[in-house]
Amino acid sequence: MAQIDKHAAGTFCWVELGTTDQDAAKRFYGSLFGWSFADYPMGPGEFYTMFQLDGRTAAAAYKMGDREAGVPPHWNLYVCVEDADAVAARALELGGKVPAGVFDVYTNGRMAVIIDPTGAAFCLWQPKQTQGVGVMGENNSYVWADLSTEDRLGAKKFYEGLFGWKITPGHGKDESTYLHIMAGEKGIAGIQPAVMRKPGVPPHWMPYFMAADADASTKKAQELGAAVYAAPMMAGEGLRFSILADPQGAVLALFSSVK
Secondary structure, X not given: OOOOOOOOOOOEEXXXXXXXXXXXXXXXXXXXXXXXXXXXXXXXXXXXXXXXXXXXXXXXXXXXXXXXXXXXXXXXXXXXXXXXXXXXXXXXHOOOEOOOOEEEEOOOEEEEEEEOOOOOEEEEEEEOOOOOOOOOOOOOOEEEEEEEOXXXXXXXXXXXXXXXXXXXXXXXXXXXXXXXXXXXXXXXXXXXXXXXXXXXXXXXXXXXXXXXXXXXXXXXXXXXXXEEEEEEEEOOOOEXXXXXXXXOOOEEEEEEEOO
């Protein structure tokens, strides 16, 4: 399959796991998705893991440190931008937070962590040497994202103002249903309806990974130690998904098409 060499501004371009046990995460995702990996030193006793699928970067992982004390394991989603400083400044104007400022990641790119006004975190990525993941939308790779938040209309206003996304309900539906996120002509994500929110769970972005068979992959994940939060179910005509947490607690969804 082809290598993705560039991501359009305003689309998701990188997916990264923050975990408490990097070696265990490598075993789990290696078994579940068939990913291989390469580790790159970050500092004394620290390294950054690049997950590979058929020689292309599919995701990454790092071990959470003291700066993230109290934060559970999680997946970070990055949006490609042309100017991280300008977009971060706009996020502040729209009511978001930029807790660590904007900074360079060696010569790979420039980034910022953004907390939207509803409390969900995501990252900006201004590519330099590293454009983003090299594979999306294939089996065992990232394919979609959902935002879960109580303030759906507040989130809609923020992201439309920040990225120019168009966020609308499905054809013939109203604002209480699943909201579809379009970056230009491309569907990239959605905002979950209120009925899908679990009480007490903070706002968050959740990645979906494509599976050849969501049921079989969910069963395998459970055998590998994952917790299943939502058993495989239909999501519209011909689409099936499940929601689970890896053995360290990071939440993700599996997604497959059904003929």
